Structures are given as C-alpha cells and as structure tokens.
Amino acid sequence: MVALTLTRKLAILADAAKYDASCASSGSEKRDSSKTGGIGSTEGSGICHSYAPDGRCISLLKLLLTNFCVYDCAYCINRSSSNVERARFSVDEVVRLTLDFYKRNYIEGLFLSSGIIRSPDYTMEQMVRVARTLRETHLFAGYIHLKVIPNAAPELLAEAGRWADRLSANIELPTDVALEQFAPEKRPAEIRTAMARLRGKLDETTEDKKPTKAKPEKFAPAGQSTQMIIGADKADDAAILTRAAGLYSGYRLKRVYYSAFSPIPDASSRLPLAPPPLMREHRLYQADWLIRFYGFDVPEIVAGGEGGHLDLAVDPKLAWALKHRASFPIDVNRADRELLLRVPGLGVSGVDRVISSRRHHRLTLADLARLTASIDKVRPFIAAADWTPGGLTDDLRLRQKLAPPPKQLELF
Amino acid sequence: MLSVRLERLNDLDEWRGKARRLLVAGMKPSQVVWRVGSEESGLFEAGDDMLPDTDGPIGSVPRQFIDLAGDVIQHSDPQRFALLYRLLWRLQDDSHILANAADSDNSLLTRMASGVHRDAHKMKAFVRFRTVLHEDEERYIAWFEPEHFTLEATAPFFTRRFAGMHWAIITPYASAFWDKENLRFGPGGNKKDIPAEGAVEDDWRTYYGAIFNPARLKVAMMKSEMPVKYWRNLPEADRIAPLIRNARQIEQDMIARATTQPPARHMRQKAREAVEEAQQIQSLADAAEAIEGCRRCPLYEQATQAVFGEGPKEAEVMFVGEQPGDQEDLAGRPFIGPAGQVFDEAIKNAGIDRRRLYVTNAVKHFKFIPRGKRRIHQKPNAGEIQACRFWLNLEREFVKPRIVVALGATAAQSLVGKAVSISGMRGKPIDLEDGSVLYITNHPSYLLRIPDPETRARERQKFEADLALIHAHIQRLEKS
Numbered sequence: 001m002v003a004l005t006l007t008r009k010l011a012i013l014a015d016a017a018k019y020d021a022s023c024a025s026s027g028s029e030k031r032d033s034s035k036t037g038g039i040g041s042t043e044g045s046g047i048c049h050s051y052a053p054d055g056r057c058i059s060l061l062k063l064l065l066t067n068f069c070v071y072d073c074a075y076c077i078n079r080s081s082s083n084v085e086r087a088r089f090s091v092d093e094v095v096r097l098t099l100d101f102y103k104r105n106y107i108e109g110l111f112l113s114s115g116i117i118r119s120p121d122y123t124m125e126q127m128v129r130v131a132r133t134l135r136e137t138h139l140f141a142g143y144i145h146l147k148v149i150p151n152a153a154p155e156l157l158a159e160a161g162r163w164a165d166r167l168s169a170n171i172e173l174p175t176d177v178a179l180e181q182f183a184p185e186k187r188p189a190e191i192r193t194a195m196a197r198l199r200g201k202l203d204e205t206t207e208d209k210k211p212t213k214a215k216p217e218k219f220a221p222a223g224q225s226t227q228m229i230i231g232a233d234k235a236d237d238a239a240i241l242t243r244a245a246g247l248y249s250g251y252r253l254k255r256v257y258y259s260a261f262s263p264i265p266d267a268s269s270r271l272p273l274a275p276p277p278l279m280r281e282h283r284l285y286q287a288d289w290l291i292r293f294y295g296f297d298v299p300e301i302v303a304g305g306e307g308g309h310l311d312l313a314v315d316p317k318l319a320w321a322l323k324h325r326a327s328f329p330i331d332v333n334r335a336d337r338e339l340l341l342r343v344p345g346l347g348v349s350g351v352d353r354v355i356s357s358r359r360h361h362r363l364t365l366a367d368l369a370r371l372t373a374s375i376d377k378v379r380p381f382i383a384a385a386d387w388t389p390g391g392l393t394d395d396l397r398l399r400q401k402l403a404p405p406p407k408q409l410e411l412f
Numbered sequence: 413m414l415s416v417r418l419e420r421l422n423d424l425d426e427w428r429g430k431a432r433r434l435l436v437a438g439m440k441p442s443q444v445v446w447r448v449g450s451e452e453s454g455l456f457e458a459g460d461d462m463l464p465d466t467d468g469p470i471g472s473v474p475r476q477f478i479d480l481a482g483d484v485i486q487h488s489d490p491q492r493f494a495l496l497y498r499l500l501w502r503l504q505d506d507s508h509i510l511a512n513a514a515d516s517d518n519s520l521l522t523r524m525a526s527g528v529h530r531d532a533h534k535m536k537a538f539v540r541f542r543t544v545l546h547e548d549e550e551r552y553i554a555w556f557e558p559e560h561f562t563l564e565a566t567a568p569f570f571t572r573r574f575a576g577m578h579w580a581i582i583t584p585y586a587s588a589f590w591d592k593e594n595l596r597f598g599p600g601g602n603k604k605d606i607p608a609e610g611a612v613e614d615d616w617r618t619y620y621g622a623i624f625n626p627a628r629l630k631v632a633m634m635k636s637e638m639p640v641k642y643w644r645n646l647p648e649a650d651r652i653a654p655l656i657r658n659a660r661q662i663e664q665d666m667i668a669r670a671t672t673q674p675p676a677r678h679m680r681q682k683a684r685e686a687v688e689e690a691q692q693i694q695s696l697a698d699a700a701e702a703i704e705g706c707r708r709c710p711l712y713e714q715a716t717q718a719v720f721g722e723g724p725k726e727a728e729v730m731f732v733g734e735q736p737g738d739q740e741d742l743a744g745r746p747f748i749g750p751a752g753q754v755f756d757e758a759i760k761n762a763g764i765d766r767r768r769l770y771v772t773n774a775v776k777h778f779k780f781i782p783r784g785k786r787r788i789h790q791k792p793n794a795g796e797i798q799a800c801r802f803w804l805n806l807e808r809e810f811v812k813p814r815i816v817v818a819l820g821a822t823a824a825q826s827l828v829g830k831a832v833s834i835s836g837m838r839g840k841p842i843d844l845e846d847g848s849v850l851y852i853t854n855h856p857s858y859l860l861r862i863p864d865p866e867t868r869a870r871e872r873q874k875f876e877a878d879l880a881l882i883h884a885h886i887q888r889l890e891k892s
Contacts, residue, residue, distance in 0.1 A: 041572050
C-alpha cells in the first residue's frame with residue numbers, strides 16, 4: 001500500500017468525522033496562556049472560526065484518529081463493511097495539525113474521535129495520548145473534545161477527563177431496538193453506563209466544595225454531551241424527545257445533538273437514502289430548548305403536533321400555543337416569568353427585557369416591538385397597555401397567517 | 413454651535429474628558445458638533461478651547477453608561493459621539509433610562525454596542541495569521557478589515573490566546589503588535605504588506621472542503637454567520653463556490669449509487685447468538701449477563717442498565733427490594749443509595765451479617781420520569797413486576813435461599829403473585845412452594861419518606877422488630 005500524504009489523510013479523516021454534529025467550544029473553564037507562555041485560551045463563549053456551505057459552524061478541528069473500524073454500524077460511513085478509503089493518523093500528526101491550525105487562528109481546538117481498532121482500550125489510549133501531548137508537551141490551552149469509547153477502562157476515561165474540556169459518548173439512535181438492529185456490536189446499556197460513569201466523575205468535581213477538602217482533580221470542565229441520529233430508524237419525535245429528556249435528567253448532559261441522517265458514500269441499503277430531514281432536526285432542537293429553558297415537558301411539546309411528531313410548518317412553541325388558545329392572551333405588564341416564556345416569539349432574553357422594562361412604565365405594543373424580534377408572532381397572544389388581540393387569538397386562520405409560506409419545490 | 417475636536421477615533425477617556433467639560437458648561441446636545449482627527453470644522457463653529465477648563469461637579473453617571481459608551485465609542489458611525497452625549501445629558505435628569513430597554517436612545521445605542529460586539533467577535537473568529545520566518549523564529553501576521561474601530565479593545569484577547577507567539581494584526585486604521593511581552597499599537601497598513609502563505613493554508617482549505625456535508629446545503633445560513641464582506645480575507649473562501657456548485661450532484665450520486673449489500677450472514681449470526689444466549693442461562697452468572705439484553709418490559713429503554721442481585725451464591729437469606737433508584741442505576745449495584753444506607757444500618761442493628769445476604773430487587777430496571785436535571789422515581793406497575801419475575805425466579809432458583817424477605821409492596825406482590833397489604837402480612841412467615849419461608853416488611857425508603865418524626869420512629873421500630881424476627885429465624889437455621 002502506498003503511504004498516504006498528510007493532506008490526503010486529512011481529507012479522508014475529516015470527511016469521516018463530519019457526521020458528528022457537535023462543534024461546541026463553549027462552557028469550559030476560563031484559562032489562557034499568558035502565564036505559561038504556551039498557546040491557547042478558552043474564555044467561556046465559543047467562537048466559530050468559519051462556516052461551511054452547509055451552514056454549520058467550524059469551531060473545532062474535527063478529526064478521526066482512524067476510520068478503520070471493527071464495528072459494523074449500518075448508519076456509519078466508517079463501518080467495517082463499507083468500501084470507503086481508509087487512513088490512520090499518528091498521534092504526532094494530529095498534534096501538529098492542531099497546533100498549525102490553532103496558531104493561525106483557524107480553530108478553537110480539537111474534537112477527536114476514532115473508529116475502534118484492536119480494542120476499545122487501545123483506541124481510547126491513543127486518543128488520550130493526543131490530548132496529553134498537546135497539554136503537557138505543547139502547553140496547549142485551547143479546547144479539546146474527546147469522544148469516549150463506551151467500554152474503555154474507567155482509568156482511561158478518568159485520564160481523558162483530565163486533559164479534555166468535554167467528553168461525549170454517542171447514544172446514536174433514539175431506541176435500543178434500533179441501535180441493536182443497526183449497530184450489532186454496540187450495547188445500549190454500555191453506552192449509558194459510560195455516561196453514568198462520566199456523570200459520577202463530573203459530580204465529584206462539583207459537589208464536595210467544602211473548604212477543608214483538597215480540590216478535586218479536574219474533570220472535563222465543559223461536561224458531557226451526546227448525539228442522536230434522526231431519521232435513520234422509524235422512531236417518532238415523541239420517542240426522540242423522551243430519550244433526550246431521560247438523558248438530560250440522568251447524566252447531567254450539557255447538550256443532546258440531533259443529527260439528521262444524511263446519505264453517505266457507499267451506504268447500507270437498510271437505511272433511507274433520501275435527503276436529510278433538516279427541518280425535523282431543526283424542530284427537535286427547538287423542542288429541546290423548550291424542555292431545558294422554557295419549562296415545557298415532553299408530552300406538552302408533542303401534543304403540539306400530531307401522532308407523536310412535531311409540526312414541521314411552525315415552531316413547537318407556536319404549535320403548542322395554537323392548540324392552547326384558551327391560555328391566551330397573556331398580559332405582558334402583569335404575567336409572571338413562567339407564563340411569559342409560553343408566549344410564541346418571546347425568547348428567554350426577550351422575557352428578561354420585558355420584565356426589567358415594565359418596572360418603569362406600562363409596555364405598549366410599540367415598546368414590545370423594540371424588545372422582541374418578531375412582533376407579528378407575539379401580537380395574537382398578548383395584551384399590552386394599548387393592545388388586546390380581540391378575536392385574533394381565536395382566529396381559525398391564525399396558523400396559516402403565522403406559518404411561513406410553503407416553498408415551491410425546487411426544480412432541478 | 414460649538415465644535416468639539418477629538419484626536420482619536422475610539423478613545424473613551426478622551427471623549428469623557430470633553431463630555432464632562434461640556435456638562436459643566438451646561439452645553440446642550442443641540443449646541444455641540446463632534447469632530448474627529450483632521451476632519452474640518454464647519455464655517456460657523458467655535459473651537460472647544462472656549463470650554464471652561466475647570467472640572468466642576470456633574471451628576472452621577474451610572475456604571476452601565478460607561479460600559480455602554482466603551483462599546484459605542486468603537487462604532488464607525490460618525491454620530492456616535494453626539495448620540496452618547498445626548499444620552500449622557502438626558503441621564504442627568506432621569507437616571508433610569510438605561511433600565512428601560514424600550515427607550516429610543518437607549519435601544520439605538522444598545523444596538524450600536526451589539527454591532528461593535530459582533531464585530532469584535534468576528535475579529536476573534538476571522539483573523540487569519542500567516543507566518544514569516546524571522547531569525548529562525550516563526551512570526552505571525554494577519555490582515556483584517558473590521559467594520560468598526562475594534563482593534564485596540566480586541567487585541568488583548570489575542571495576547572491571552574497567543575501569548576507564546578510573536579504576532580501582528582494589521583487593519584486599515586491601526587495595527588497591533590505583540591512581542592510575547594508587550595502589546596503596542598501603530599498606524600494602519602496595507603493588505604499587500606502581508607506575506608503569502610503556503611502549505612498550512614492549503615491544508616486548511618482541504619479540511620474546509622472535507623468537513624462540508626454536501627447533503628445539507630444551507631448557503632443563506634452560512635452567509636448570515638459569515639457575511640460575504642469578510643470573505644476576501646479568508647483563505648478558505650475560494651472553496652465556497654465550487655463546493656456549492658457540486659453539492660447537489662454529489663448528494664444525488666450518493667442517493668442513486670447502488671449500495672454494497674450488507675452481509676446477510678452477519679444478521680443471521682447475530683440472531684442465532686441472541687437465541688443461544690437466552691437458552692443458555694445455567695448459572696447465576698449467566699443470568700447476570702443475559703439480563704443486559706432483557707426486553708421483557710419497556711423499562712430498559714430509559715434506564716442506564718439492569719441492576720442484578722448481589723451477594724454470596726449460596727446465601728441463606730435473600731432480601732428483595734422494589735427497584736434500583738437513581739444511584740443504583742448509575743452504578744449498576746443494588747442497595748447503595750439513601751434507602752440502601754437505611755437498610756444497612758437497620759440490618760446491622762438487628763445483628764444480621766450483611767455479607768451473608770443476597771440482595772436484589774423485584775424489578776431490575778430503574779423506572780422514573782425526567783424532571784429537568786432530576787429523575788423522579790416511579791412505582792413499577794403490575795405488568796413490569798410480572799415481566800421481571802422471570803429474573804427474580806432465576807435468582808431464587810440458583811441461590812436457593814431458605815429465607816426470602818420482601819421489602820415493600822412491590823417485592824411482596826412479585827413473590828406472592830398478587831397485591832398484598834404489608835400491615836396485614838408483616839410478622840407472619842409464609843411458606844413458599846420451593847420450601848423457603850417468606851417474610852414481608854416495609855421498604856426502607858418508606859421510612860425515609862415519613863415527614864412526622866414520631867410516626868417515623870414508630871415505623872422504624874416495627875421495621876426493626878420484623879428484622880429481629882428474621883434474625884431469630886436465621887439463628888434457628890444455623891443451630892439446626
């Protein structure tokens with residue numbers, strides 16, 4: 001076999017890594033290199049250094065250490081039965097690429113994953129070594145996200161957490177049955193056990209903050225996340241969101257990423273070969289937000305749609321409101337925060353602005369237009385000093401009025 | 413009309429000094445024009461040298477205004493100085509303006525500040541360094557065209573991040589230099605002064621092309637986050653057009669291309685293995701392994717893992733609880749959470765040796781509903797208890813305990829086969845079909861949930877009395 005150039009390996013192993021949606025570089029500890037004289041910093045909020053034409057942010061150098069894999073997961077471009085070109089980076093090659101890119105300000109850091117080679121422990125050990133070399137040899141203070149191989153040894157997970165800002169084990173699919181069908185070597189309980197272990201380590205660093213105790217060893221300050229593939233199996237949105245809510249409550253996840261299943265080169269015939277369900281993915285993210293920041297629970301959100309699926313035409317909060325019109329209008333000058341969060345078109349920061357502004361004077365519709373981004377969406381659901389929606393709230397055509405016009409099918 | 417002249421484009425202190433003197437002199441916003449640098453004054457404007465030099469008292473200025481002004485002063489709008497002065501003037505009479513997001517001056521300046529934030533953020537994102545070799549050391553230099561005058565305020569970010577590098581950022585209006593120790597600023601420069609870059613920039617382009625998913629084309633989204641005006645200084649931008657052009661074709665090809673068939677033998681093999689696993693439960697260890705694949709009820713879907721029993725294989729006594737809780741679910745071991753601790757203590761008080769017990773649960777998966785960041789325990793229903801009896805029966809079959817203790821109603825229901833009342837059944841040993849004896853008592857978590865201390869103490873006594881009976885029974889067994 002002819003040795004591949006570094007550039008060729010980069011092309012193969014970035015291509016292989018792009019189906020993992022996570023790219024966050026936020027939420028870690030504050031640190032920089034002014035004391036160490038090395039390079040790198042993380043200052044809380046992440047930075048997207050570029051955007052690809054798929055509209056996705058490029059924040060981290062997202063790579064696989066290798067796309068050789070002993071597993072045969074049907075949805076994965078790197079499954080053992082696929083005929084894609086294979087490559088493998090050495091530890092030093094990944095380190096060098098990361099530093100070269102970081103020093104030119106192309107990236108916030110590294111997101112390293114890998115196919116499983118030899119054994120889970122061997123693979124995890126290689127990934128940990130990349131992170132350790134960056135931190136110890138090169139005094140690298142940028143962001144590192146490491147993928148966790150579920151059944152790797154707990155000591156390796158502990159070491160991964162020492163070097164990495166974030167760790168993630170992917171739940172992959174919304175139901176265990178689907179996972180076993182599509183990923184025969186993966187055990188759902190093993191994946192969740194890995195998450196439970198990570199949560200245990202994360203709890204150790206956040207609890208026990210008594211001054212007498214020694215500072216607990218650092219462990220993944222940006223927490224853990226996971227990814228679920230959407231649309232590869234038959235699970236409905238209710239199943240997806242129920243799974244997500246269970247994961248958030250059980251493992252203190254920072255994020256669940258939803259990744260619309262998209263066609264891959266040399267795909268398995270057991271999977272839908274169709275354009276990815278991008279709108280569905282978008283609605284799931286919106287629903288996820290409602291669960292985490294707006295006090296909605298899963299059955300409420302799902303009730304906004306039909307038959308276990310979210311309404312694709314309007315956002316899930318609007319869909320819920322349209323089916324619960326009796327709860328509206330809400331008086332923006334009097335309603336408490338919890339109720340304001342239920343108003344379509346009012347986001348968390350919009351609600352904050354409403355609450356702080358109304359201390360000084362009664363808000364009019366014009367005030368509200370300045371405080372929110374989409375007054376048209378808000379108007380039918382609120383009352384203000386100079387405004388009541390009257391029959392608008394119960395207007396049978398309200399949904400049509402607020403739903404974006406259907407796009408004409410693209411001709412090509 | 414008074415013309416106030418500022419030397420620098422974005423120096424808050426300089427503006428503050430002037431604004432202060434204007435306030436002391438009682439100059440209304442409408443009486444002032446602001447000029448910056450060598451910008452010419454109008455014909456009928458008096459110079460600001462006419463202002464009194466004395467630093468008289470002015471009303472208090474909220475901290476929030478200084479923060480806002482620090483951002484707005486960097487804005488490219490020539491009106492920024494006048495707008496700030498107008499707001500400052502109004503703040504003398506009404507100090508609450510800044511809390512009112514609906515105020516028109518406040519909302520305008522807040523928007524300008526956001527524009528500056530955004531521009532500073534884009535600088536952090538889109539500066540692209542190139543390297544030059546200088547006396548064997550790589551030096552990093554970047555050309556950047558900010559929309560506002562944001563270099564001075566943003567440069568410290570780069571010193572924190574690239575402390576160990578020698579770098580310069582050149583913009584049309586100013587430049588910043590870092591020599592690993594000091595940050596200096598100088599005049600603006602030219603794009604053509606920046607060196608060409610070689611291999612690493614090409615690798616970056618390669619990466620950019622490879623990380624793009626052609627099946628998810630969303631050009632408008634990209635343009636809103638990475639506005640076209642920045643493209644001319646981004647090395648990867650020349651890849652955008654060809655990537656978009658070919659995307660649809662690549663997606664269609666991927667969809668149309670006939671796939672290599674998945675190996676059917678693989679599926680058959682897996683199915684066979686599953687059947688074999690289920691048939692080959694011949695020991696407690698087999699059962700503990702097989703339970704990981706249990707699909708007898710839907711609880712496996714949300715729980716982390718099945719929690720099997722624990723204890724000596726030949727234990728004489730088996731305690732059966734309800735189901736694993738949050739902690740047990742995470743760790744995969746029974747009776748380690750808060751209720752487990754109550755249990756351990758009570759067992760110890762009763763003189764029973766914990767190491768000789770086999771402890772397990774009637775239902776092996778944790779049943780809960782998610783509530784934010786917590787999982788709220790749910791009682792298993794009859795169907796779930798019935799489904800899980802399979803595993804409890806296996807445990808009883810392999811361990812062959814002579815005494816079985818049901819802790820709580822769920823365990824009792826599983827062992828007796830129907831719902832029973834604990835108060836009616838406690839203290840009365842029941843003979844089971846396999847020759848063992850069943851005791852029924854409360855679940856220790858029941859004691860944890862009683863709010864009234866007196867009732868709790870009474871219930872605890874009953875619980876301990878039940879355990880004492882069991883202890884006596886154990887001792888009888890040992891003697892016989």
